[in-house]
Amino acid sequence: MALYEERLTSRVFQIIMLVPIIAMFAGLYATYQAGEGVEIMLATTIGVTVLLLDVMAIKIEIDERELRIRGIIGLIVRKTVPIENIASFEVREGWTSCYGTVHFTLPGRACVTIRQKKGWTVSFTTNKPEELAAVLATLGVPRAP
Template identity: 85%
Template sequence: MALYEETLTNRVFQIIMLTPILAMFAGLYATYQAGEGVEIMLATTVGVTVLLLDVIAIRIEIDERELRIRGAIGLVVRKTIPIENIASFRVGEGWTSCYGTIHFNLPARGCVTIHQRKGWTISFTTNNPEEVARVLATLGVPRAP
C-alpha cells in the first residue's frame, strides 16, 4: 500500500513532445514510400516514441519499503530507492531549485532532493513537496539542514 502517490504532467511539455513523434511517423511513411530503409526507420521510430512517451510524465510512489520514480511507461525513466538507503532529504521551493546527479524534472510547485547513503543524489519535482517531506519524515528519514 502506497503512503504517497502522485503523477506529474505538463500539457505544454506533452504537446511539445508530440511534435517529434509525429515527425518520426512522417519520416517512417516517407521511407515506406521510397521503399528503402524501412526497417531501420521503424526501429528508430519505435525507440524514439517509447522514449518520448516515457518522459512526458513522472509518477512518484512512496511506501514503507521504497521510493519509486517512474516515467509514464516506466521502461526508460525509472529509479527505485530503498528507504533504508536514504540518508536525508531536502525540500526546495519551485521546480528549478533542486539539483541531483539524477534529476527528474517537470514544471511543478516544488522539488525534493534525496541524499543516499550509497549512490548518487536523486532529485525530482512535485506539486506537493511538503506532503512528500511529511511521508519521508514519518518513515524516519531525517531532513537535511
Template identity: 80%
Template structure:
C-alpha cells in the first residue's frame, strides 16, 4: 500500500511534445506513399513516440520499502530508491531549486532531493513537497535544513 502517490503533468509540455509525434506520423505517411523506407520510418516513429509519451508525466509513489519515480509508461523514465539507502533529503521551494545527478523535472510547487548512502543523488519535482517530507520523515529518513 502506497503512503504517498502523485502524478505530475504539464499541459504545455504535452502539447509541445505532440508536435513531433504528429510530424513523425506525417513523415510515416509520406514514406508509405513513396514506397521507400517505410519500415525504418515506422520503427523510428514508434521509438520516438514511446520516448515522448514516457516523459509527458512523472508518477511518484512512496511505500514502506521504497520510493518509485516512473514516466507514463515506465519504460525509459524510471528510478527506484530503497528507503534503507536514503541517507537524507532536502526540500526546495519552486521546481527549479533542486538538482541531483538524476533529476526528474516538470513544473511544480516544489522539489525534493534524496541523498543516497550508495549511489547518486536523486531529485524530483512535486506539487506537495511538505507531504513528501512528512512521509519520508515518518519512514525515518533525516531531513536536511
C-alpha cells in the first residue's frame, strides 16, 4: 500500500510531444506509399512513440520499503530507491531549483533531491512538497541541512 502517490503531468508538454509522434506516423505513411523501408520506419515509429509516451508524465510512489518514480509506461523512465538507502532529502521551491545525477522534471511547485548512501542523487518535481516531506520524515529519512 502506497503512503504517498502523485501523478505529475503538463498539458503543454504533452501537446509538444504529440508533434513528433504525428510526424513519425506521417513518415511511416510516406514510406508505405513509397514501398521501401517500411519495416525500419515502423520499428523507429514504435520506439519513438513508446519513448515519448513514457516521458509525458511522472508517477511518484512511496511505501514502507521504497520510493518509485515511473513514466506513464514505466519501460524507460523509472527509478527505484530503497528507503534504507536514502541518506537525506531536500525540498526546494520551484521546479527548476534542484538537480541530481538522475533527474525527472516536469513543471511543478517544488523540486526534491534524494541523496543516497550508495549511488547517485535523484531529483524530481512535485506539486505536493509538504505532503511528500511529511511521509519521508515519518519513514525516518532526515532532511538535508
